[in-house]
Amino acid sequence: MNALPHSRPRSRGGAPTAPDRLLSVLAAFDHEHPALCLTDISRRAGLSLTTAHRLVAALTEWGALERDESGVYHVGLRLWEVAALAPRGLALRQVALPYLEDLYEATHENVQLAVRDGDEVVYIEWLSGRSAVGVHIRVGARWPLHATGVGLALLAHGDPEFQQAYCAAPLASFTPYTITDPSRLRRVLAEVRRVGAAVSDRQVTDDALSVAAPVRGQDGTVAAAVSVVVPHADACVPTLVPAVRLAARGISRALGWRPDGGVRPGGRSASAH
Amino acid sequence: MNALPHSRPRSRGGAPTAPDRLLSVLAAFDHEHPALCLTDISRRAGLSLTTAHRLVAALTEWGALERDESGVYHVGLRLWEVAALAPRGLALRQVALPYLEDLYEATHENVQLAVRDGDEVVYIEWLSGRSAVGVHIRVGARWPLHATGVGLALLAHGDPEFQQAYCAAPLASFTPYTITDPSRLRRVLAEVRRVGAAVSDRQVTDDALSVAAPVRGQDGTVAAAVSVVVPHADACVPTLVPAVRLAARGISRALGWRPDGGVRPGGRSASAH
Numbered sequence: 001m002n003a004l005p006h007s008r009p010r011s012r013g014g015a016p017t018a019p020d021r022l023l024s025v026l027a028a029f030d031h032e033h034p035a036l037c038l039t040d041i042s043r044r045a046g047l048s049l050t051t052a053h054r055l056v057a058a059l060t061e062w063g064a065l066e067r068d069e070s071g072v073y074h075v076g077l078r079l080w081e082v083a084a085l086a087p088r089g090l091a092l093r094q095v096a097l098p099y100l101e102d103l104y105e106a107t108h109e110n111v112q113l114a115v116r117d118g119d120e121v122v123y124i125e126w127l128s129g130r131s132a133v134g135v136h137i138r139v140g141a142r143w144p145l146h147a148t149g150v151g152l153a154l155l156a157h158g159d160p161e162f163q164q165a166y167c168a169a170p171l172a173s174f175t176p177y178t179i180t181d182p183s184r185l186r187r188v189l190a191e192v193r194r195v196g197a198a199v200s201d202r203q204v205t206d207d208a209l210s211v212a213a214p215v216r217g218q219d220g221t222v223a224a225a226v227s228v229v230v231p232h233a234d235a236c237v238p239t240l241v242p243a244v245r246l247a248a249r250g251i252s253r254a255l256g257w258r259p260d261g262g263v264r265p266g267g268r269s270a271s272a273h
Numbered sequence: 274m275n276a277l278p279h280s281r282p283r284s285r286g287g288a289p290t291a292p293d294r295l296l297s298v299l300a301a302f303d304h305e306h307p308a309l310c311l312t313d314i315s316r317r318a319g320l321s322l323t324t325a326h327r328l329v330a331a332l333t334e335w336g337a338l339e340r341d342e343s344g345v346y347h348v349g350l351r352l353w354e355v356a357a358l359a360p361r362g363l364a365l366r367q368v369a370l371p372y373l374e375d376l377y378e379a380t381h382e383n384v385q386l387a388v389r390d391g392d393e394v395v396y397i398e399w400l401s402g403r404s405a406v407g408v409h410i411r412v413g414a415r416w417p418l419h420a421t422g423v424g425l426a427l428l429a430h431g432d433p434e435f436q437q438a439y440c441a442a443p444l445a446s447f448t449p450y451t452i453t454d455p456s457r458l459r460r461v462l463a464e465v466r467r468v469g470a471a472v473s474d475r476q477v478t479d480d481a482l483s484v485a486a487p488v489r490g491q492d493g494t495v496a497a498a499v500s501v502v503v504p505h506a507d508a509c510v511p512t513l514v515p516a517v518r519l520a521a522r523g524i525s526r527a528l529g530w531r532p533d534g535g536v537r538p539g540g541r542s543a544s545a546h
Binding site for chain 1 (some may be wrong): 348354438
C-alpha cells in the first residue's frame with residue numbers, strides 16, 4: 001500500500017504481459033476520459049488497433065465495458081458490481097454512510113470520507129446538499145496527503161517511517177497557504193495527533209477550509225478519515241471539530257473499534273459485506 | 274444489454290482466452306465471497322494454481338486486488354476507482370443521491386435506486402437510517418424484474434418486444450404473492466404505465482412492500498428506477514406514490530430530462546462525470 005499508485009510498473013522490464021495489456025484498456029478510462037471510442041482506447045492504452053479491438057470485445061462481452069448506440073465505450077455495470085466488494089471502497093462507505101448523513105444533517109456542509117493509497121488520499125464518499133457550494137472533489141479523486149484535512153489525519157497516524165519519508169520528499173504547492181516546509185508539516189502532524197483532528201486552511205483552494213478526524217478499524221489502526229469542507233470566510237473550527245470527531249468515532253465503532261482496545265463480538269466489518 | 278447476465282459465455286467455444294482467464298479471477302469474488310485465498314481463487318475461477326498465482330500477482334500489482342497481512346485477497350481500491358466511472362453505477366448514483374436523501378428525509382424508510390441489466394434489476398444505491406429495519410438487499414444485489422417495485426417500473430417501460438419475451442418466460446416465485454401468471458403481469462405493467470408508479474406487495478418477502486417510479490435520462494428513455502421499501506403492515510401506498518414520483522422526476526431533471534421532451538442545455542449527464 002505504500003507504493004506510489006502512479007509509479008506502479010505496467011510490466012516487469014520486458015514486453016507487456018497479457019494481463020498488463022487487458023488492464024491497460026481499463027486504465028485508459030479516467031475522470032477526464034469516462035467515454036472513449038476504440039481509437040482513443042488503442043492510443044491511450046498503447047496498443048495496436050487490432051489488439052485493442054480484441055480486448056475491448058472480451059471486456060464488453062463480460063460486462064466490464066458497455067458500448068452505447070454511438071459506438072462509444074463506457075465502464076460497465078458488472079465491473080461496478082465486482083468493485084462494490086472493495087473493503088476500502090463501497091463496503092467501507094456502506095458502513096459509514098449513516099454517520100456521514102448525520103454529520104451532513106448537523107452541519108449542512110460538504111462531508112467527505114477518504115482512505116490513503118500510497119502518498120495520496122482517495123475520496124470514497126462525498127455528500128453535499130443539492131444546493132451546496134461546489135467543491136472540486138469527486139468520488140474517486142486523489143490529492144496529496146499534506147494538502148487536505150483527510151490527508152493530514154491519515155498521514156499523522158501512518159507508520160513513523162512512512163511519515164518521515166513523506167516529509168522528506170518534495171511537497172507540492174497548490175495555494176500560497178499549502179504547507180511545503182517539512183519541519184512545519186511535522187509540527188502540524190504532532191498537533192493533529194494531540195487534538196484528534198486536522199485542519200487544512202486554504203491549502204487546496206484559497207477559499208476553502210476542511211476539518212478532518214481519523215476513523216479506526218477493528219484492530220485500532222487508522223483506516224480512513226472523515227471531513228467537513230466549508231468556505232474559509234465562514235469557518236468556525238471550534239464548532240466543527242467535535243462534530244467531525246463524533247462522526248469519525250461513530251464510524252469507527254460501526255467497524256468494530258472500541259476505545260479501550262476491546263473488540264465487540266460481531267462488530268460490523270467492512271469486508272464482511 | 275438484453276442478454277441475460279448469467280448466460281454470458283466465458284469463451285467462444287474453445288479454450289478460455291487470456292482475457293477470459295483474467296476476468297474469471299475477478300468473477301471469483303462476490304457478495305458471499307468478498308475475501309479469498311489463492312487456493313479459493315484458483316478453484317472458483319477454474320484455473321491451475323500456477324496460472325491463478327500469476328494472474329493474481331498481476332492484478333495485485335495493478336491494484337485491482339489487495340492482499341492483507343493474513344495473505345487473503347480483497348477487491349482493491351484501484352478497481353473501485355475505475356468502476357466509479359460507470360455511468361450506470363456510481364456516476365448515476367452521484368447525480369441521484371441528493372434526491373434519494375430528500376426522499377429518505379421525507380419518509381424515513383429504506384430508499385433504493387436500481388437499473389436494469391438483462392432480466393434483472395441491480396441495486397445502485399440503498400439508503401437506510403442507522404436504526405432502520407433491515408431489508409435483505411445490498412448495493413450490487415440482483416433480483417428478477419417481475420418481483421420488485423423497481424423491476425416492474427423498469428420492465429413496464431422497456432421495449433415492447435422485451436416485455437413480451439419476459440412475460441412469456443417462466444416467472445420465478447419467492448412468496449405466495451409473487452406474480453407468476455403472465456397475463457396478470459401484463460395487466461400490472463399496463464397499470465404501472467397508467468399510474469406512473471409500481472407497487473410490489475410482498476413479492477420478495479412476505480412482510481415488505483415497495484413503491485417505485487421510473488427515472489428518465491436526457492433522451493426520455495427510462496434509465497433507472499427509484500423506490501421506497503416499507504413493512505407491508507404499515508404501508509400507506511397513496512402517501513408514498515407522490516413522494517417516490519417526485520424523487521424520480523427530480524433525478525430525471527438532474528439527468529437533463531424535460532417533461533415536454535426538450536433538453537436543457539448543459540443538463541448534468543451521468544456519463545459526463
